[in-house]
Amino acid sequence: MRPEPRLAVVYEHPEWFKPLFAVLERRGIPYLPLRIDEHHFDLGERAPPAPVIFSRVAMSSFLRQGQHAIFYAQSLYAHWAQAGARIINGNPALAVDTSKARQMSLINALGYATPATRVVHRREDLPRAARGLRFPLVVKVNIGGSGAGVVRYDSLEQLTQAVAEGTTPESIDSVLLVQEFIPTRDRRVVRAETLDGRFLYAISLTTDGGSFDLCPADACMVGKPAITITRTDLDADTVRAVEAISRAAHMELCGIEFMIDERDGSRRFYDINGLSNFVARPLEVLGWDPHEQLVDYLEKVLATARHGEAA
Known part of the structure; x- marks a missing residue:
C-alpha cells in the first residue's frame, strides 16, 4: 500500500508540470495532483487534502478557460490555510501574482527601477x-x-x-x-529564477521584438516566434535585487524579469511571475535540472510540516 500523500500539487495546465511530477515519482515522494479546473470544495469540510499544498495556478489560465480558477484559488487556499495547511506560493504570493500594478509598486518601494x-x-x-x-x-x-x-x-x-x-x-x-515601452539593449530580457528567497539561475531571452510572449518552458514553445535562450550570469547587486523582490512578494518560487534600457543603461524590472515552470531543455541550457533543487525544497517543507505535527 502506498503511503498517504503529504503533498498536494494544485495545477491547471496539463503539460507544464510533467517534469516536476517525474522527479517526485523518481524520488519516491507521494503526491496528490489536483487539477483545479475540475475542482470543488465543501466549506463544511475542514481537512485539507494534504498537510502541504504547492500552488501552480497560472495567471494565463484565463486564455485557456473562460471559467478560469484564478480567483477561485484564493478562496480555496484561504479555506485550507484556516484548516492548518502549509501552502507554498499561497494567497500572499497570489496577491502579487494577480496584479502587475502591485508588482510595479512593490519593486518601486524597494528602490528598484521599473518602466514609467x-x-x-x-x-x-x-x-x-x-x-x-x-x-x-x-x-x-x-x-x-x-x-x-x-x-x-x-x-x-x-x-x-x-x-x-x-x-x-x-x-x-x-x-x-x-x-x-523600453527599447532593450540587444533585444534581450533576463529572467531570474529564485527558490526560497535565494537566486537559482538566470537566462537571457532574445527575440526579434515581435512578441511579448517570453515563456521559456517546453510547452510554451510551440508555434511562437523564435526565441534564443541562453544561461547568463548576474552581478552581485542584481542577485541581491531579485532575492529582495522575491521575498517581498512572498513567493517561495518565482521568476523575475528585467531589461537593460538602451537609452540610459538602467536596469528596469517589469514582471514578477509566481509560476516558475523552468526553462526548456535545462540540461542543455543550464547543465543541470532545477526541478531537483525544487524537490529538495519540497522535501524540506514536508519535513518541517511533519515535525510541526509531531510537536
Whole structure:
C-alpha cells in the first residue's frame, strides 16, 4: 500500500508540470495532483487534502478557460490555510501574482527601477493617463500571462483612436497599466529564477521584438516566434535585487524579469511571475535540472510540516 500523500500539487495546465511530477515519482515522494479546473470544495469540510499544498495556478489560465480558477484559488487556499495547511506560493504570493500594478509598486518601494507606469480602471482614461509618458508605450492588462493583453501604441493619436474603437486590451479585473515601452539593449530580457528567497539561475531571452510572449518552458514553445535562450550570469547587486523582490512578494518560487534600457543603461524590472515552470531543455541550457533543487525544497517543507505535527 502506498503511503498517504503529504503533498498536494494544485495545477491547471496539463503539460507544464510533467517534469516536476517525474522527479517526485523518481524520488519516491507521494503526491496528490489536483487539477483545479475540475475542482470543488465543501466549506463544511475542514481537512485539507494534504498537510502541504504547492500552488501552480497560472495567471494565463484565463486564455485557456473562460471559467478560469484564478480567483477561485484564493478562496480555496484561504479555506485550507484556516484548516492548518502549509501552502507554498499561497494567497500572499497570489496577491502579487494577480496584479502587475502591485508588482510595479512593490519593486518601486524597494528602490528598484521599473518602466514609467500609470494605472487606470476605465478604458476611456487611458489617453489622459498616457500624457507625459514617452511614446511608444504599451497598454497591459493587470492580470496576464504568456504575453497576453499587451499592445504597443506609437502615438497618443493611435491610442486615442483605439480607445474610441474599443480595441484596447481588457483585463479580467478591469485594471489596466499604461507603461513606457523600453527599447532593450540587444533585444534581450533576463529572467531570474529564485527558490526560497535565494537566486537559482538566470537566462537571457532574445527575440526579434515581435512578441511579448517570453515563456521559456517546453510547452510554451510551440508555434511562437523564435526565441534564443541562453544561461547568463548576474552581478552581485542584481542577485541581491531579485532575492529582495522575491521575498517581498512572498513567493517561495518565482521568476523575475528585467531589461537593460538602451537609452540610459538602467536596469528596469517589469514582471514578477509566481509560476516558475523552468526553462526548456535545462540540461542543455543550464547543465543541470532545477526541478531537483525544487524537490529538495519540497522535501524540506514536508519535513518541517511533519515535525510541526509531531510537536
